Amino acid sequence: MTDITKLSEEEKAIVLAQRAYKKAWRDRNKDKVKAANDRFYKKLASQAQKEKPSE
Secondary structure, three states: OOOHHHHOHHHHHHHHHHHHHHHHHHHHHHHHHHHHHHHHHHHHHHHHHOOOOOO
């Protein structure tokens, strides 16, 4: 996450507007966010299983 304390007022306003838009999008599209997270963690688990040495 961007540290907005070091940004100019204009840049700070841009970052805050982006955050607000993305939060609103996630709130409206909970199903898409959940599907993306499920795909990500399924892939991560699959990779971890492949890297795990046979015991």
